[in-house]
Amino acid sequence: MDIADRAVDRTAWETAQAEHLTAEKAHTRAGDALAAARRRLPVTRVGPVRLVGATGEVPLVDLLEGRRQLVTYSFMWHHGRPHHGQCEGCTFSMSQVSEATQAYLAERDVAFAVLSEGTWAELAAYRDFMGWTMPWYSVEHALDEPAVAGGGQLRSFVRDGEDVYLAFETVARGTEPFDMANLLLDRTLLGRQEEWEDSPAGWPQTPAGGWWRRDGRPVAQWLRTDEPVAHATACH
Template sequence: MPAARLPLQPLTTAAAPEVVDRSAWLAACEELLVREKAHTREGDAIAAARRRLPMTPVPAGARVVGAHGEVPFADVFEGRRQLLAYFHMWHDGQPPEGQCEGCTFFTADAQRPEYLHSRDVTLAVLCQGPYGESRAYADFVGNRLPWYSARGADALLAGRGFGFLAGYLRRGAEVWETWWTTGRGAEAMSSSYGLLDRTVYGRQETWEDSPAGWPRGLDVLGGQFRVAGRPTIQWSVTDSPARPGSDEHRAACH
């Protein structure tokens, strides 16, 4: 069965970088490379500091709901020592196109966890919605990651709202939280953003420092994650137009 067609219009801007000969272009690339290498080294230093963070215990009674009902949080690790869990927002009773486009983007962009598994790490989704309803959504978008409902899991949320990424360490049935982030910190799940940052026009969002005439503004009301009313990934599984009003929850996701 052929993949659905993404209803995206091509860029129409005439704006483009200055044209120079190859020697001048190489010199500019090499000048930027100095900064890129410094950025990489700073990222390494931050990761080293992250590995030295203290950790805090997760209450022993923490539980989530999976395919076989309620289970201890330690089961989410699938026998591995480490866990990265993304806490996915949910809008009760909404059709697929009415669900959180940002959470859909991050979880859909991280669908090959084999390398994580080789490092004793599980990557799982903990959804705000009830298991049955939200699992149907995971199946609709082709999610391959372990999926659980964390509705009412106050011991895991610890006062936070959904839409964050957290790290955990397990020793037997005991679990500790080692790190967490939200907002743009969750971009670690997305290779697409890193690749877009290496294109001429970038992410095409309003906050970017781009030359005059560059396309921008896709981030208005979550539009960087949506095409024609649907979270973008959904166009790989359906050609059906989004229903009127299905994007009414955008502001709640940002």
């Protein structure tokens, strides 16, 4: 890879950028159209379900904290594993949900919460270790309700009185709205540097998500500790 071979003068650079902007704008408008269609999807009522949070057992409607809507993320959980053995992908995503993000969602009457199939004791310990502030809830005893079970899902709910309806659900790359780092990397010359990307020959590329874990820990955990990891455990 020789960056110098791609160099042009400022005028040629501006011309190429302007031509590319047409495609960027089309992509934005296509996203707007998808969002408009999403707002017209049907909803389905979620039956009675109780989750466990910091105050004990609560009904699903309490997760909305009196707000009209709720966005959740289902954190994949490995029962009994130490902190460094928990999901690097989910840690990658949730580490990018800031207090400001939650505050701005609240301004639009939207609550945010993390759901997980782990026990409340394990979830609370992990959240505290990571220094996160968002509400977490265990769905350990609600696994028969598909609207809250599972791992890796982004879901949105809407409330009508005391009834809660599931409005939208997505997985895999559909959860990328959480991943600001990826979206910023997409704007760089080298991109995410992952094997699936269509990049020029010679660009650095590694397995997808492989860089979310370093020296045995999800990368964000190194902001919380410098304790070495004797046996690395990846999320599978």
